[in-house]
Structures are given as C-alpha cells and as structure tokens.
Amino acid sequence: MSRKLFGTDGVRGRANFHPMTAEMALRLGAAAGRFFRRDGRNRHRVVIGKDTRLSGYMLENALTAGLTSTGMNVLLLGPVPTPAVGYLTRSMRADLGIMISASHNPAEDNGIKFFGPDGFKLSDHAETEIEAIVAGEIEPAQPDNIGRAKRIDDGRGRYVEYAKTTFPAGQRLDGLKVVVDCAHGAAYRAAPEVLWELGAEVIAIGVEPNGFNINDGVGSTHPEACAAAVLEHGAHLGISLDGDADRVLIIDETGRMADGDQIMALLAARWAAQGRLRGEALVATVMSNLGLEHFLHGRGLRLERTRVGDRYVVEKMREAGFNLGGEQSGHIVMTDYATTGDGLIAAMQFLAAMAETGDKASRLSSQFEPVPQLLKNVRYAAGADPLSADAVRAVIAGAEARLAGSGRVLIRKSGTEPLIRVMAEAEDETVLREVVEDIVAAVEKAA
Structure with missing residues (x-):
C-alpha cells in the first residue's frame, strides 16, 4: 500500500489538523501497540518523550490511551531530546519508543516518531504495516490485559549521565565559556546540565519554553541568536540545537556558523x-x-x-x-x-x-572550502505536482546541461512540508544564481 500518514520522519503536520489530531494519535498508538504485541500477555512497554510544544500534552494523552487499549504499558518521560528516547528505549528494554516532536518546525506543528526495541527509527516497511493497521479494525486488549501508564521522573537524568560517558574519560571543559541555545525545546535542561557538569562556564539561551516559542527566533534554524550571544559574552564556542536536539550547528568565537x-x-x-x-x-x-x-x-x-x-x-x-x-x-x-x-x-x-x-x-570548524551552494524553497498547494510539468522538466534539464562537469542540480519535495526544494552547486556563483532562479520561476509558475 502507498504511505499516506508517514513521511521521511514519522507522522507530522499542524496540531489539531489531520493527521496531527487526538483521534489519529489514539489510532496510531493503538496500531503501534497491536503491531508490537508479541503475545496476549500484558508485559509490553513503550517509552514516550516529547518536546515543549503545547500540543504535546494532547498527543501524549491520546497516544497513551491508544497504547494501553492494546495492552502496552506506557512509561512517560516528559520533555527529553529525541536521542534520549532512542537511548532509553534500549536501556529500559522497551518494545517501542515514541517521540512527540516536529523537530525544527514552528510551535503550531507537531509530529510522532517511532523507535524500535533496538533504539533505531522504524523502517519504511514497519511504518507501512502500522499504517495498514490504522486503516483497518484494531483489536483491543481484553479488560484484564489493558495496559498501565507511569511517569518516569529520572528519564532526563539517565540521559544526562549517559551523555557524559561519551566525553573522553579524564577530560574536562574547565576554562571554556560555552553558549548553548536550546531553542526553548526538549534539551532546555539536559544540555546546560551536561556542559556544566563537565566543567564548562555555560551561558544558556532558549531555555524558557512556554509551549509556543519553540524554535521561535532561536535554535539551529536561527543561529544568529547563538552567534550574538557568543560575541556578547566573549565565548569560545556556541552550540545551537533545534527543538528536539537531534541536530546542531556550531558557532565559532568570531560568530561564524559551521554546518x-x-x-x-x-x-x-x-x-x-x-x-x-x-x-x-x-x-x-x-x-x-x-x-x-x-x-x-x-x-x-x-x-x-x-x-x-x-x-x-x-x-x-x-x-x-x-x-x-x-x-x-x-x-x-x-x-x-x-x-x-x-x-x-x-x-x-x-x-x-x-x-x-x-x-x-x-x-x-573550517575543515574545507565549500563549493558555492544555493537552496531555495517553493511552496505549492496540496494535491499539486509542479515537478511533473513539462515546462519545469525542460528548465531542469537545461540547468543540468549547463552545469555538467562543473556543478550539480538537486530538486526534491520536502518530506515534512508542501515545499519543493531547489538546490544547485557551481564554482561560478553568477551561473549558480541564474540556474536556481530559472528553476524556481518555472516551479512557481507550475505551482
């Protein structure tokens, strides 16, 4: 079957609009629970983490209801980074891990990411199987096999302790002043704690989440906030995380960003x-x-x-x-x-x-000289397919021919938003701009 719910990183969309509704989260939870039930006994567990979006409460409760209805025991971690869910899924011997987050997207969006018992994200095949269960009749557990839900108060602390073990033994960060921008997101407590405990002088920004300000003018989508703080405080380094802390940009002491x-x-x-x-x-x-x-x-x-x-x-x-x-x-x-x-x-x-x-x-942070690269996004209406238009294909073919041997063109649809991403690389920046602008104009006309 074709995938309608799952994109490149779980299920994602605008909160309280399909598919990010309480009803769909409940069905997804029930379907995932049914998929991971190995037998009829009530001994399975799933860990759920989230970032700091207001809609996380709604989706957390709905997922919990769906999971427990099919006999899964739910362990609620609260706000933790996405990688903490992967780690704790394995550490706590869970059958399933779920992260509620739309990563670097704005607060009005949210998403649901699934991790298998090995801590890795589910394969396309597994997600397709869960989507098929969502579309059908989901068999509930018998009354005596309904699952339980429990808050895990030290989930963040477990991740903090693990993260420190990945730093070379015997080394410390004494004497280093570090800015960490947590994007008002999932790492707003964990990241400053880890750096401080390793000896750094920490200047933390983006650590006052209110449910609406995740990624808003801060974090890896807005590295200028971290760069300004580095320069203001004379820091040696800036660390700019996104809303669920699975990505990072580095800001050097001059305020320059490294991707x-x-x-x-x-x-x-x-x-x-x-x-x-x-x-x-x-x-x-x-x-x-x-x-x-x-x-x-x-x-x-x-x-x-x-x-x-x-x-x-x-x-x-x-x-x-x-x-x-x-x-x-x-x-x-x-x-x-x-x-x-x-x-x-x-x-x-x-x-x-x-x-x-x-x-x-x-x-x-300056290991190589990048080839000039330009990326532009073109938004298109739901249901449209501008890349199939003959005029767009002709312009793309012309651009590829123009850059043959001296660069490349990459055109793709976003897996999380209705965007066409137009990217090109070329040594000649004038040619680069012309190529991208021609393609963007063609896509905009078709869209």
Whole structure:
C-alpha cells in the first residue's frame, strides 16, 4: 500500500489538523501497540518523550490511551531530546519508543516518531504495516490485559549521565565559556546540565519554553541568536540545537556558523587518524556539499550518499557497518554512541577536539572550502505536482546541461512540508544564481 500518514520522519503536520489530531494519535498508538504485541500477555512497554510544544500534552494523552487499549504499558518521560528516547528505549528494554516532536518546525506543528526495541527509527516497511493497521479494525486488549501508564521522573537524568560517558574519560571543559541555545525545546535542561557538569562556564539561551516559542527566533534554524550571544559574552564556542536536539550547528568565537558538513569533516578526519572510522567512509545525503566530498577524497576516505533524511543515513550505516554519518542540516549520527542524530553528543565531540588540540573553534570548524551552494524553497498547494510539468522538466534539464562537469542540480519535495526544494552547486556563483532562479520561476509558475 502507498504511505499516506508517514513521511521521511514519522507522522507530522499542524496540531489539531489531520493527521496531527487526538483521534489519529489514539489510532496510531493503538496500531503501534497491536503491531508490537508479541503475545496476549500484558508485559509490553513503550517509552514516550516529547518536546515543549503545547500540543504535546494532547498527543501524549491520546497516544497513551491508544497504547494501553492494546495492552502496552506506557512509561512517560516528559520533555527529553529525541536521542534520549532512542537511548532509553534500549536501556529500559522497551518494545517501542515514541517521540512527540516536529523537530525544527514552528510551535503550531507537531509530529510522532517511532523507535524500535533496538533504539533505531522504524523502517519504511514497519511504518507501512502500522499504517495498514490504522486503516483497518484494531483489536483491543481484553479488560484484564489493558495496559498501565507511569511517569518516569529520572528519564532526563539517565540521559544526562549517559551523555557524559561519551566525553573522553579524564577530560574536562574547565576554562571554556560555552553558549548553548536550546531553542526553548526538549534539551532546555539536559544540555546546560551536561556542559556544566563537565566543567564548562555555560551561558544558556532558549531555555524558557512556554509551549509556543519553540524554535521561535532561536535554535539551529536561527543561529544568529547563538552567534550574538557568543560575541556578547566573549565565548569560545556556541552550540545551537533545534527543538528536539537531534541536530546542531556550531558557532565559532568570531560568530561564524559551521554546518553539519564541517562538523562531519572534522570528526571523519579525527576518527580516521585514530583508526576509529569504520569502512573509511562517511555517510551523508545528496544535500551535502561537494567540498566535503573533495575533502574526504583528499584523505583517502569515501563519501557514501543517500536520499535526504537521517533515517536513510542510518539505514546505510547499519547496512554497510559504518559508524559516522549525518546531514548538512546538523543531524550527526554516531552509532558508537547513539541510534539517531544527537546534537548534544556531536557538540561534545567537537568540544573534545578543542580540549585535546587546544585549537580555537574557528580553526576546527573550517575543515574545507565549500563549493558555492544555493537552496531555495517553493511552496505549492496540496494535491499539486509542479515537478511533473513539462515546462519545469525542460528548465531542469537545461540547468543540468549547463552545469555538467562543473556543478550539480538537486530538486526534491520536502518530506515534512508542501515545499519543493531547489538546490544547485557551481564554482561560478553568477551561473549558480541564474540556474536556481530559472528553476524556481518555472516551479512557481507550475505551482
């Protein structure tokens, strides 16, 4: 069957509008519970975390009702980062983990992400099976097998303690002044705690969630807030997380931003030198800069590309046995430490490099010169398919021919919003702008 509910990262949409309604969350919970029930006994458990959106309360309660109706015992973690759900799903021997979050999206959106008992996000096949159950009749548990729900008060603390174990033993962050921007999101307590306990002087911003301000002018979608704080406080480093803390951008001491490609380049080079980079390869998506590919090739390393979405990066890593991958947007996946992107732990690996080398953030975050890249988004109406228009196809073909051998064009639909993403790379910035503008104009006309 075709997938209608699940996108590239779970189910996502505007809160209180299909599919992000209480009714659908209840059915999703019941369907996931039925999918993961191995037998009729009431001994299964699921952990649920969330970020700080107001709608999280509604969806948490609805999911809990659906899950318990099919016999699952629910353990409620409260606000924790997405990677904490992956970690605690395994640690607590749960059958299922659920994160309620729309990540970097605005507060009026929300989403539901599922993790299997191994802590990794569910495969496309598993999500398709759950979607099929949602569409049918869901068999409830017998009255004596209805599940229970329980609050877990130390979920954040467990994750904090684990995160610290990923920092090199014996090292501390004494003498480093660090700004951490938590986007008024899920890491608003965990991230400052970890950095402070490791010895850093912490300036925390984006740590006053009110249900409506997640990602609003702060976080990795607005790194200028972190950059301003770095300059104001004379900090050595800025860490800019998104709403569920599965992605990170680094701000150096000059206020300059480094994206996921630069962070991955640093980690890949260091891990390769230490003999830790499995397969001598880094996994990234088609969006990563050509400069990253050139950087890796110059060191005898490979760049393995996947379609956009951190889940596809992880699938490739697991399939081939690689241990480092991620996205330009700041999802950094280190399977030695986490089952999904973890912005905080990635930032700690960057801090470890600073502590070990004594280099400034500006040096470590500038590993390669990016090939000029331009990305523009075009919004389209529901049900429209502008990429199928002959005029759009002709313009894209012309752009590809123009850049042949000197750049590339990538056009794709967003998996989470009604957007066409138009991206191109070229050494000649004038040509780059012209190519992208021509495609955008054609898509806008068709849309």
